[in-house]
Amino acid sequence: MSERLQKPRWWKGTARSFWIVFVVLPYSVMLILLGMLVVAGFVEAQFLFEYVIVTALAIAFAYYIRTTSSRAVWRAIWIMAGIGLVGFPIFLVLNFLLIKTLSPVVGFLMPFSITMAAAVLVGAFVGDQIGKRRHYKPIV
Amino acid sequence: MKGTFQLLPCKIVSCAILIVMLLTTFSLTPVFAQTEGSTVQSYENISVNTAYSMITNGSFPNLVILDVRYQCEYDMGHLYGAILIPYDQLEARIGELEEHRNHEIIVYCRSGYRSQIACETLVKYNFTKVYNMLGGIIAWIDAGYPIWTTSHYVTVNIVEDGILLQIEPLLLYQTSCPCAQNQTCSSCRRSVNVSSSVMEQRENFTEIMVTYEVNGTERNITIVRTLLWSYDEFTAEANRTVDFMLTEVRADNSSMQFYSLHYLVHGFDWNLTLYTTLSTASSEIYNGSFTIMDYAPMGDSKVTTLEFVEINSSMTLSKLYAILGKVAKEIGKVYEKSADESLMPFVLGYSRMSEEAKDLSKLVEKRLIAYDFEILHSSAVLKDVMCGPCGCGNDECGEPPPPPGDGIGCLLCEIGCYLLCGLSCFAICAIFPPFCPFVENCYAYGCEFACTLACCS
Numbered sequence: 001m002s003e004r005l006q007k008p009r010w011w012k013g014t015a016r017s018f019w020i021v022f023v024v025l026p027y028s029v030m031l032i033l034l035g036m037l038v039v040a041g042f043v044e045a046q047f048l049f050e051y052v053i054v055t056a057l058a059i060a061f062a063y064y065i066r067t068t069s070s071r072a073v074w075r076a077i078w079i080m081a082g083i084g085l086v087g088f089p090i091f092l093v094l095n096f097l098l099i100k101t102l103s104p105v106v107g108f109l110m111p112f113s114i115t116m117a118a119a120v121l122v123g124a125f126v127g128d129q130i131g132k133r134r135h136y137k138p139i140v
Numbered sequence: 141m142k143g144t145f146q147l148l149p150c151k152i153v154s155c156a157i158l159i160v161m162l163l164t165t166f167s168l169t170p171v172f173a174q175t176e177g178s179t180v181q182s183y184e185n186i187s188v189n190t191a192y193s194m195i196t197n198g199s200f201p202n203l204v205i206l207d208v209r210y211q212c213e214y215d216m217g218h219l220y221g222a223i224l225i226p227y228d229q230l231e232a233r234i235g236e237l238e239e240h241r242n243h244e245i246i247v248y249c250r251s252g253y254r255s256q257i258a259c260e261t262l263v264k265y266n267f268t269k270v271y272n273m274l275g276g277i278i279a280w281i282d283a284g285y286p287i288w289t290t291s292h293y294v295t296v297n298i299v300e301d302g303i304l305l306q307i308e309p310l311l312l313y314q315t316s317c318p319c320a321q322n323q324t325c326s327s328c329r330r331s332v333n334v335s336s337s338v339m340e341q342r343e344n345f346t347e348i349m350v351t352y353e354v355n356g357t358e359r360n361i362t363i364v365r366t367l368l369w370s371y372d373e374f375t376a377e378a379n380r381t382v383d384f385m386l387t388e389v390r391a392d393n394s395s396m397q398f399y400s401l402h403y404l405v406h407g408f409d410w411n412l413t414l415y416t417t418l419s420t421a422s423s424e425i426y427n428g429s430f431t432i433m434d435y436a437p438m439g440d441s442k443v444t445t446l447e448f449v450e451i452n453s454s455m456t457l458s459k460l461y462a463i464l465g466k467v468a469k470e471i472g473k474v475y476e477k478s479a480d481e482s483l484m485p486f487v488l489g490y491s492r493m494s495e496e497a498k499d500l501s502k503l504v505e506k507r508l509i510a511y512d513f514e515i516l517h518s519s520a521v522l523k524d525v526m527c528g529p530c531g532c533g534n535d536e537c538g539e540p541p542p543p544p545g546d547g548i549g550c551l552l553c554e555i556g557c558y559l560l561c562g563l564s565c566f567a568i569c570a571i572f573p574p575f576c577p578f579v580e581n582c583y584a585y586g587c588e589f590a591c592t593l594a595c596c597s
Contacts, residue, residue, distance in 0.1 A: 022574040023574060026577040030578075081570070088561055088590075092594045
């Protein structure tokens with residue numbers, strides 16, 4: 001089943017105007033601000049370059065997913081989000097608990113593997129469960 | 141008749157004095173009155189310009205450049221391709237030059253005296269084409285010709301639009317070999333028995349008792365160190381630690397206080413140590429500073445560079461490190477220009493020293509503002525020591541240098557961490573599009589902070 005681009009319920013305008021107001025406009029403002037900061041010498045030009053590339057890719061990715069993806073792809077996105085949002089903090093915590101204490105005794109590889117596996121599995125499970133409750137639909 | 145008899149002894153005495161004077165003059169002529177082109181007992185005196193053209197124009201394929209100074213002087217700097225036989229060992233080692241009996245041999249020393257004696261020795265052993273380079277290596281350097289050297293004297297002057305650097309070979313300032321004849325520099329160092337014990341240690345406070353022996357008399361020094369500021373940074377590339385301390389040294393009835401900054405960097409296959417002592421003049425000014433920056437990569441040879449830096453202007457502590465960074469960079473360029481294979485490793489060494497000194501400068505400027513005062517006079521020594529496979533300072537392969545942080549583990553952890561964190565940033569963007577314009581910020585700042593903290597601290 002292919003999800004069509006839908007506007008959020010709270011948004012009165014069109015779906016296209018939602019993307020313009022909440023994505024393209026902040027991106028443009030950020031570009032102008034960063035450009036000013038680069039000129040003033042507070043930010044390196046390399047960061048601006050990376051910002052343009054990475055953010056454009058992220059927006060294109062988000063828009064593409066929103067307009068064309070199937071339920072299976074959305075499920076994968078929720079699993080990825082779970083790994084990132086839940087698994088990453090688990091990784092950080094386990095890293096402190098396991099790697100720092102066990103590495104001097106049993107070496108690095110075993111605690112690192114446990115930490116990584118636990119973070120990915122728990123994060124993926126939690127992401128999938130949250131996504132299932134929302135029928136794998138995006139938040140906005 | 142009587143008058144004739146009286147005059148005769150006077151004439152004889154006068155003639156004798158005249159003959160002695162003439163003989164003395166002739167015997168000293170080779171020493172004091174050598175000129176280019178003059179041939180003395182079958183060897184020819186040549187200027188550095190002539191020597192340079194003989195060496196570089198390719199007309200003498202079998203040309204030998206013979207350095208007749210001592211080992212220490214040779215180590216400090218010599219003409220490219222020169223072989224070393226000290227002038228007082230030349231007779232004993234004349235066999236080493238046997239195959240060059242009919243080749244051109246340019247002989248030089250520091251200023252021209254020892255080379256003249258060496259030339260005479262060579263002529264005595266029937267060497268046919270011997271050239272004495274007048275003025276020695278000093279004249280050679282003055283003429284602007286290149287030498288192989290790993291020791292420089294750098295003077296720094298701060299001017300309105302930047303800094304002025306003057307880099308010269310150290311041997312111009314070293315008037316004689318610091319060691320006795322036939323000794324290597326390392327063998328003539330005096331050993332002093334020193335032992336130390338920690339008397340008291342608390343969180344930021346250490347008291348150490350140092351005992352040493354001088355001329356059979358045992359003496360004690362108490363060193364009290366108070367840690368005023370500390371900073372650690374652990375990355376996949378290297379571990380960095382900065383300590384700023386107040387040190388009080390008490391001996392007998394006297395004591396002295398000084399500040400010191402200790403910067404340690406442990407990389408995978410290199411270590412860098414920077415130590416600065418700062419003597420205080422008043423509450424917000426340092427009277428002087430002395431810095432030793434020591435870069436030690438792992439390698440299979442033991443060539444050492446030694447650069448003395450004299451800064452003739454006053455500047456802040458952070459500016460001092462910025463200047464040392466600049467000096468290290470310029471010295472690296474000198475080694476790069478030399479195009480000598482044996483000196484190429486130092487290009488990387490001084491580049492790293494430059495980067496580390498600049499980073500330290502920024503760190504001091506931002507984080508150590510409370511002690512970033514003006515220094516009236518500064519000097520420094522920069523060293524690049526290529527150590528053996530067992531590390532520096534222990535030829536017996538004893539204790540290896542400290543490993544860098546978590547090493548490869550740190551790197552793997554960071555890769556995993558960045559992957560998860562990056563995924564997180566992209567996934568949030570996908571399910572919540574207004575976050576998309578901040579994905580790069582999330583990755584560049586959030587992930588960097590979290591992963592550095594999580595993996596390499």
